[in-house]
Amino acid sequence: MLHKLNQPQQAAVRHLDGPLLVLAGAGSGKTRVITQKIAYLIEQANYDARHIAAITFTNKAAREMQERVGHLMDPARLKGLTVSTFHSLGLQLVRAEHAALGYKPRFSILDSADAVKIISDILATTDKDEIRGAVSTISRLKNDFVSPDAALVNAQDDNELRFARVYRAYQDTLFAYQAVDFDDLIRLPVELFEREPDILTKWQLKLRYLLIDEYQDTNVCQYRLIKQLTGFHGKFTAVGDDDQSIYAWRGASVDNLRLLKEDFPSLEIIKLEQNYRSTSRILKAANTVIGNNPKLFEKKLWSELGIGDPISVVEMKDEEHEAEMVAMRLLAHKFENRTTFTDYAILYRGNHQARVLESHLRNHKIPYQISGGQSFFDKAEIKDVLGYLRLIANQNDDPAFIRAVTTPKRGVGNVTLEKLGGLAAERKVSLFEAVHLPSFETLVQAAQYEALQTFCGFINRIHSRASREPGGALLREMLTAIDFETWLYESDEPRPAETKWKNVLELVAWFDKRAEENGDTLIDMTQKIALITLLEGRSEDEVDAVRLSTLHASKGLEYGHVFLVGCEEGVLPHQASIDSGMVEEERRLMYVGITRAQRSLTITYCGKRKRAGEWSIVQPSRFLLELPQDEIRVSGRLAGERNVVVSRQEGKAKLANLLAGLGSKPEA
DNA sequence: TGGGAATTCGTTTTT
DNA sequence: CGAATTCCCA
DSSP states (O other): OOTTSOHHHHHHHHOOSSOEEEEEOTTSOHHHHHHHHHHHHHHTSOOOGGGEEEEESSHHHHHHHHHHHHHHSOGGGGTTOEEEEHHHHHHHHHHHTHHHHTOOTTOEEOOHHHHHHHHHHHHTOOOHHHHHHHHHHHHHHHHTTOOHHHHHHHOOSHHHHHHHHHHHHHHHHHHHHTEEOHHHHHHHHHHHHHHOHHHHHHHHHHOOEEEESSGGGOBHHHHHHHHHHHTTTTOEEEEEOGGGOOOGGGTBOTHHHHHHHHHOTTOEEEEEOBOSSSOHHHHHHHHHHHTTSOOSSOOOOBOSSOOOOOEEEEEESSHHHHHHHHHHHHHHHHHHHTOOGGGEEEEESSGGGHHHHHHHHHHTTOOEEEESSSOGGGSHHHHHHHHHHHHHHOTTOHHHHHHHHHSSOOSOOHHHHHHHHHHHHHHTOOHHHHHTSHHHHHHSOHHHHHHHHHHHHHHHHHHHHHTTSBHHHHHHHHHHHTTHHHHHHHSSOHHHHHHHHHHHHHHHHHHHHHHHHHOOBHHHHHHHHTTOOSOSSSOTTTSOOEEEEEHHHHTTOOEEEEEEOOOBTBBTTBHHHHHTTOHHHHHHHHHHHHTTEEEEEEEEEESEEEETTEEEEOOBOHHHHHSOGGGEEEEEGGGTTSOEEOOTTTHHHHHHHHHHHHHHSOOO
């Protein structure tokens, strides 16, 4: 079964005795190694599938892995195999151990919007920078496994002390809501395992072999979890690539790669350097660019797929022209090479860059699909429905209460809610409970009191049925009862209302499907949903469409022909990263972008760009100068509106000159 | 209280 | 320039 693997891949699969780190370059077949290793563990090493866990970062990666293992061996022998994201594993742990953690079985999972709202309430401010700072500081503390108390004790200055207090208050609020946030899903199990060795032992016996995908993206907390679960045996395989570490801003610690060596002296390291994806020109470009970063492990990608086309670097006047050019070139290329739309991807640094591209693609009738950006579960109408479900599952969930009680409008507004909130805070109960307090009746007008009683009664009635009856049907009944469809059409134009209602129906259908497949009840589903960001079961790959994606969301994917747009100083590398000295991570982002391409790569940048309605002159990205200059073809206004091949002789200096001269050029 | 109108505000990336 | 929030009146 190992014959389809190259030497280092085979070695990685066979190594079972101790901890293993696989340094897998882009396109070097890391998923193949992980899936084959799962099969190997079961078929050759007599592991029971239920003792193996493969951990990924995205649901998509988990799904793909599950599917690929399924093709490799008899699904019957895979029964009980854990293939999940860090966060769903965390959810599984928190659910199983809710009692030891002091949580009700039906706690809520708050999304980041809820977290932001809670933190701005605590800060009592509307200052966006302040809120943003607090949110990221708290998240960073959590990811670094610092408890609120530790943060209070360790605070070095007034500012840190302030953040620590906000952190403390935030955590208390979450507990009062019986809610956890994303970071808690990892942090709480780690905390518990540290406190209760018996519980840890139980889970160590359950998960005896761990395979971790995208190891370079793990944060301090996640690393601790891995260390706890694998214990001193260190039975795990970590697969990662330091050059593709692009989530430091989210707490990912590349240092975990170094720590692995330190904490597990018997660590075996295997490098995968043969690339099965790209032409050697593309790999040369990737290697050269990333060569400008300091290295923890030396690594050089190579392939046997031929030289390939030169890399195009195109300068455009502004983003409109850039989008138009991409659309035109794409169509021409497709016609010439008889390819399909799915062979193309357009990659960019920030989500907002997609808008211009979208409109030009639409003009040319080019079908496209956007990955990244707003997910299905972030849409207002879906969050409305989920608000109801969260409240049904957990009546202490105040954010859900507010959302549900005001959507659709039922005669309860801000004034009433503020009174209710005041009473709830005073008595230290949830909003839902406060409605039933005798003193509440005297606080508000009869009509509002009546409306709230009716509302709570309604939620209670659904609640009593939610853990018994099938999800879809009950959800449908609830939507009818609250006249959700009517409300959508009343509060919007017919067309968007129709789209929204369709989305809701899709959610219902999804509940039906999950109930059928996994026997999940309405309650089960409600908890899991917060973790699902990508559309499941939607024909992502079936439709023939060009992919639009952020560089971040493109990691792990590959496309025949890639357009990498907006390669300008301030965009890629992003200004905030330049300012905070994080250019190395931006370079890795560039590296990720380049290595998505299999056969052709077109890089574009603009001379000027509209920012907040204002035009500003921009400079080409420094990364363009880092490309191997004899492998690229420069065209556009810069080269006098005609293609110019920059030869080896002309060299780097000439291109540097051309690029540098651009910014000082007078406007055409 | 709720919905439309005016005004302000601002752009990184996401489990 | 477009979105989201605040404002204001029925």
